Every structure is written in structure tokens, then in C-alpha cells.
Amino acid sequence: xxxxxxxxxxxxxxxxxxxxxxxxxxxxxxxxxxxxxxxxxxxxxxxxxxxxxxxxxxxxxxxxxxxxxxxxxxxxxxxxxxxxxxxxxxxxxxxxxxxxxxxxxxxxxxxxxxxxxxxxxxxxxxxxxxxxxxxxxxxxxxxxxxxxxxxxxxxxxxxxxxxxxxxxxxxxxxxxxxxxxxxxxxxxxxxxxxxxxxxxxxxxxxxxxxxxxxxxxxxxxxxxxxxxxxxxxxxxxxxxxxxxxxxxxxxxx
Amino acid sequence: xxxxxxxxxxxxxxxxxxxxxxxxxxxxxxxxxxxxxxxxxxxxxxxxxxxxxxxxxxxxxxxxxxxxxxxxxxxxxxxxxxxxxxxxxxxxxxxxxxxxxxxxxxxxxxxxxxxxxxxxxxxxxxxxxxxxxxxxxxxxxxxxxxxxxxxxxxxxxxxxxxxxxxxxxxxxxxxxxxxxxxxxxxxxxxxxxxxxxxxxxxxxxxxxxxxxxxxxxxxxxxxxxxxxxxxxxxxxxxxxxxxxxxxxxxxxx
Numbered sequence: 001x002x003x004x005x006x007x008x009x010x011x012x013x014x015x016x017x018x019x020x021x022x023x024x025x026x027x028x029x030x031x032x033x034x035x036x037x038x039x040x041x042x043x044x045x046x047x048x049x050x051x052x053x054x055x056x057x058x059x060x061x062x063x064x065x066x067x068x069x070x071x072x073x074x075x076x077x078x079x080x081x082x083x084x085x086x087x088x089x090x091x092x093x094x095x096x097x098x099x100x101x102x103x104x105x106x107x108x109x110x111x112x113x114x115x116x117x118x119x120x121x122x123x124x125x126x127x128x129x130x131x132x133x134x135x136x137x138x139x140x141x142x143x144x145x146x147x148x149x150x151x152x153x154x155x156x157x158x159x160x161x162x163x164x165x166x167x168x169x170x171x172x173x174x175x176x177x178x179x180x181x182x183x184x185x186x187x188x189x190x191x192x193x194x195x196x197x198x199x200x201x202x203x204x205x206x207x208x209x210x211x212x213x214x215x216x217x218x219x220x221x222x223x224x225x226x227x228x229x230x231x232x233x234x235x236x237x238x239x240x241x242x243x244x245x246x247x248x249x250x251x252x253x
Numbered sequence: 254x255x256x257x258x259x260x261x262x263x264x265x266x267x268x269x270x271x272x273x274x275x276x277x278x279x280x281x282x283x284x285x286x287x288x289x290x291x292x293x294x295x296x297x298x299x300x301x302x303x304x305x306x307x308x309x310x311x312x313x314x315x316x317x318x319x320x321x322x323x324x325x326x327x328x329x330x331x332x333x334x335x336x337x338x339x340x341x342x343x344x345x346x347x348x349x350x351x352x353x354x355x356x357x358x359x360x361x362x363x364x365x366x367x368x369x370x371x372x373x374x375x376x377x378x379x380x381x382x383x384x385x386x387x388x389x390x391x392x393x394x395x396x397x398x399x400x401x402x403x404x405x406x407x408x409x410x411x412x413x414x415x416x417x418x419x420x421x422x423x424x425x426x427x428x429x430x431x432x433x434x435x436x437x438x439x440x441x442x443x444x445x446x447x448x449x450x451x452x453x454x455x456x457x458x459x460x461x462x463x464x465x466x467x468x469x470x471x472x473x474x475x476x477x478x479x480x481x482x483x484x485x486x487x488x489x490x491x492x493x494x495x496x497x498x499x500x501x502x503x504x505x506x
Contacts (some may be wrong), residue, residue, distance in 0.1 A: 004324060005470075033375070041305060043304060043305070043438065044298030044301065044302045044303075044304050045298075045301040046299035046301045046329070046368065047299030047300065047301045047362045048297065048298040048301045048363075049297045049299070049363055049364050049461065050297075051296060051461055052296070054450070054458040054459065054460055055458060055459040055461065056449075056457075056458050056459075057455075057457065057458070063415050065282075065488055076299070076363075077461070080445055080447075080461065081459060081461075083446060084445060084447050085383065085447040085449065085459060086445060087506060103487070106372065106375060106490070107319075108492065109300045109371065109375075109490055109492075110300050110301075110302055110329075115299065118362065122359060122362075122407075122442065128339050129261040129363070149506075153506075154329060158506060160497060163497050166490050167291060177506075178506035182498050182501045182502060182506070184491075184493040184495070185491060185492050185493045187447060189375065192333055192337060192338060193331075194308075194334060194337050194338040194456070196338065197307070200488060203309070204309075204310065205307040205308060205309050205310070206307065206308040206309075206310065206334060207304060207307055207308070207332065208302065208304055208308065208330070208334075222388065230506075232501065232506065233493055234493065234494040234497040234498060235492045235493065236492060236493075236494040236500060237359070237492065238437075238438060239361065239362075239438050239488045240437040240438045240486055241416050241488060243438070243485040244413060244416050244487040245435050245437075248435045248485065248487060249435060251406050251410060253402075253406075253432075253433035253435070253483075253485065
């Protein structure tokens with residue numbers, strides 16, 4: 001690509017999260033940047049879009065030239081709005097992240113970070129989701145380096161239609177990262193539980209909490225991360241389970 | 254199954270939508286029902302879950318014995334909460350619908366109706382999503398009959414782990430429905446556009462609107478519906494694109 005690539009940056013932790021700022025910083029070495037991100041945290045919104053409410057947009061100017069559009073909407077809204085209304089030309093690549101917390105196993109179904117990349121893919125734009133396993137932030141340099149490396153490769157090779165890359169980086173010092181593994185979506189699940197509480201007016205409500213299972217299967221995203229590797233998984237959204245169609249035929253509909 | 258099956262009913266149009274009432278009516282012939290559904294419309298919320306807010310639950314008693322739990326949350330929240338906190342024993346089956354509007358092609362990624370069934374599947378419970386192509390409601394009898402037929406077959410045969418059924422019914426008179434097609438997720442997409450408006454205080458906002466593309470490919474969900482057939486698609490959520498892993502290896506990470 002001879003011209004400077006146009007990079008759309010988004011996330012689900014919100015436009016003021018440290019992760020998106022770190023991504024912006026890293027990407028500024030590579031291309032011309034447009035930041036369009038939710039105005040507040042939108043974790044676990046999955047592939048939600050906003051149909052029943054108007055979508056507000058506010059221009060934001062931060063430190064060191066960090067600027068963009070803060071959207072009262074979901075990550076998928078942000079990508080749609082950026083490509084259809086806010087940007088003069090569609091971007092060459094959509095990069096979503098750097099998420100605070102891993103997006104591996106079943107979690108990717110709930111992930112706003114991944115859904116932004118999914119939306120980019122639906123719009124025909126090479127897209128990737130980048131997550132760091134720490135949910136407390138911290139040192140982003142390894143994630144920044146990885147982002148640059150993967151984005152450069154995607155800009156060089158392109159991605160086939162309908163496929164995005166889901167990238168996870170273990171939160172350990174950069175010199176302890178053992179390398180990169182090309183992985184499959186593992187079987188890690190979130191074992192949720194609900195805590196019932198009573199509010200000051202005597203009414204009940206619930207908090208969802210829980211913990212993740214462990215992924216012990218070699219070749220998965222979770223296994224790579226646990227063993228100190230960066231994980232890259234190619235993801236598609238053709239959900240048909242072809243293998244079950246034959247069985248269904250015997251059900252005599 | 255010799256005992257009366259326990260059926261969890263949910264949707265994304267909200268507990269007061271005509272579709273969920275029609276489903277409740279149909280299912281009451283088959284099993285013991287628990288209704289747990291959003292307290293207001295949650296269309297296109299995808300697989301959102303509520304982590305950052307408390308989840309309120311209110312008991313609801315409607316006409317003809319229709320009762321249940323109205324949840325200030327998403328369809329996925331409803332299924333989690335029902336199975337983990339509200340029901341004494343987990344249900345034998347989760348049925349989500351009857352949605353007002355088709356859930357076919359790429360739309361299933363955005364669909365709250367499908368995501369409720371996905372959540373049931375993640376929890377190890379046979380699950381299905383049922384949608385009627387009309388977005389204006391209207392006669393539900395064909396959708397009710399289909400729901401009963403499919404639910405009875407699922408209760409008899411079970412479903413393999415990780416697979417749900419996505420059922421769509423064309424909104425035409427029941428005697429004009431030509432039969433049932435076992436289909437794959439088609440390529441129908443929502444071509445969105447944004448309308449920019451100014452509010453009375455001079456601030457801008459956007460409305461998302463648009464229209465669906467047409468699905469002309471035989472064998473797809475959209476093609477079946479368009480030609481007067483009920484469409485049943487088996488759906489999974491293992492999103493790894495294995496075919497691209499080999500190519501990625503040549504990228505030299």
C-alpha cells in the first residue's frame with residue numbers, strides 16, 4: 001500500500017479507556033487515524049446495535065493530539081456510523097481495542113471488542129480485535145508492539161471476505177512472551193452466578209458475577225495465553241452447523 | 254420424556270409483546286411453563302449481557318393465566334437468570350420468540366431472539382429461536398403450530414451439545430405455507446444508512462435505518478422464506494475459520 005493507510009480505531013471500554021489511547025499511540029506510526037468509540041464502557045454488549053434510540057455523537061479532543069468521536073452507542077454502532085456517516089472514505093482497516101481483559105473461548109460471543117471487528121468485516125473492511133489479558137490495565141507496550149505487527153501484516157496481505165483476526169496478548173513483561181500461536185476458539189466458559197440483594201426501599205435486584213473455567217486443551221486461544229503466548233484466531237460468522245443437517249432430515253419435517 | 258417437560262419461554266420484544274403470548278399459549282399444550290423476558294423491547298441487542306448494572310426483576314400477571322418475570326435486562330440475561338436463580342430446576346428446553354420479524358442471514362448475529370437460544374445452548378439446554386417474518390404482528394397461528402411441532406421433535410430427539418435451531422416462519426396464511434426447508438444461514442445483509450437530524454437545542458443526532466438485501470441463493474434461510482417455506486437452520490458458535498489457519502502460518506508471526 002503506497003499511500004498512508006486510513007485506520008479506524010474503536011473499542012468497547014469507551015473512548016477514555018487507557019487501552020484505546022495506547023492503540024491510537026501505536027497506530028499513529030502506521031497510518032492516518034480516526035477514533036470513533038462509545039462515550040462510556042460497553043463491555044459485554046455483544047453485537048448490539050441501536051435501532052430504537054437516536055445516536056448522539058460528540059467530538060472529543062484529548063491530550064497529545066488524541067481526538068475522535070464519542071458515540072452514545074455500542075461498538076457495532078460506532079463502526080457503522082464511522083463508515084457510513086462520519087468518515088469521508090471508508091477505512092482501509094478497523095482495529096478494535098486494546099481491550100482490558102481477554103476475549104477468548106465463548107467470551108467472544110459476548111465481546112463488544114470482537115463485535116466491532118465483526119461489523120467491520122460485514123462492511124467488507126479487514127478488521128481485527130485486540131485484547132490484553134489484564135483487566136486492570138497496566139503496561140501496554142507488548143500489546144502495542146503486537147498491534148503494530150499484526151496490523152502491518154494485515155495491510156500487506158489483506159484478509160479474505162468474512163474473516164477477522166482475534167488477537168489476545170498475555171499480560172506479562174514483554175521479554176517473557178514466548179511467541180505467537182495461531183489458535184482456535186477454545187472451550188472456556190464464564191460460569192455465572194447471581195447475587196440477590198435488597199435495595200433501601202425493600203425491592204430485590206440481582207448482580208451477575210462468576211468466574212471463568214480453565215482451558216486445558218492444546219491449540220486453543222486460552223491454552224496459548226495461559227502458557228505465555230500471543231494468540232491469534234481467525235474468526236468467521238457463518239454459523240450453520242452443516243454436520244447436523246443430515247440428522248435433521250431424519251426428523252421428517 | 255414421560256414427565257411434563259419444563260419449558261422456559263423468553264424473547265427480545267419484551268414480555269408484553271403479542272409473540273411471546275402466542276408462544277406461551279402454544280406451549281401450554283406441551284409442558285409446564287416459566288416466562289422470563291425483558292420488561293421492554295430489546296431487539297438487536299445481540300448477545301449483550303448486563304455486568305455493570307444491577308438486574309431488576311418484577312413478577313407479572315397477565316390475562317388468561319399468562320404470568321412470568323419481567324427483567325430489566327437482555328434476552329441472554331433472562332436465560333441466565335432463569336436457569337441460575339429464578340427456576341428451581343433448569344428447564345428441559347428454552348424457546349425464544351415468537352419474534353416479530355425474520356432472523357435470517359447476517360441478522361442472526363444482531364438478534365436478541367437467537368441470542369437467548371444461544372445462551373440456553375451454552376448452559377447445556379436444548380434451545381430454539383422462533384421468528385415470524387411480519388414485523389407488524391398479525392395472525393400467529395402458523396407460527397404457533399410450527400413451534401409446537403419443532404418443540405415436540407426437539408424434546409423427543411434432543412439436540413447435540415452446542416447446536417440450536419433457528420426457525421423462521423413466512424407470514425402468509427397457514428394453508429399457503431408450502432412446507433419446511435432445512436437451510437443454511439444465507440447472505441442477507443442489512444444495508445444501513447444514517448439520517449442526521451438536529452434537536453430543538455441545535456445538537457446533532459443520528460437515526461439508523463436501512464433495508465435488507467435480497468437472498469437469491471437456493472438452500473438459504475432467506476430463499477426458503479421468500480418462497481413460502483418454513484426455514485429451520487442448525488446454528489453453532491464455534492467461530493474459528495480453520496481454512497484460514499494454513500494461510501496465516503505463511504505470515505511468519
